[in-house]
Amino acid sequence: MxxxxxxxxxxxxxxxxxxxxxxxxxxxxxxxxxxxxxAEVMLRCADCGVYLPASEVLYDLAGKAFCSDEHRRRHA
Ligand SMILES: [Zn+2]
CATH class of the missing domain: 1.20.5 (Single alpha-helices involved in coiled-coils or other helix-helix interfaces)
Structure with missing residues (x-):
């Protein structure tokens, strides 16, 4: 025991x-x-629609959230 x-x-x-x-x-x-x-807030990429934690999100000048710099540039 x-x-x-x-x-x-x-x-x-x-x-x-x-x-x-x-x-x-x-x-x-x-x-x-x-x-x-x-739980960390999840945000949606404005370009591809993928969800990611708020701490990993990149924002453009308009305040839109993006998953990567590539998607941010593509959307600008
Ligand atoms: Zn994306």
Missing amino acids: KLLLWLVLGLAVLYILRNKKKPAASQPTARAAAATGE
């Missing part, structure tokens, strides 16, 4: 360590969103 307890505890520690490592590898804004428990 004690062995099972240690096994569960070990798995819990591994799970926590893995969750801590993942956000550190991604962007700071995504980490902040994860820390507050909020």
Whole structure:
């Protein structure tokens, strides 16, 4: 019975360590969103219609959202 307890505890520690490592590898804004428990706002590219996190969106002068610089230039 004690062995099972240690096994569960070990798995819990591994799970926590893995969750801590993942956000550190991604962007700071995504980490902040994860820390507050909020889902990041998703915006739609005005050119191709793909949805992407607000932190990765590029805006043109009119304030339209784009997924990439190429799409932003194509739309201008
Ligand atoms: Zn696009």
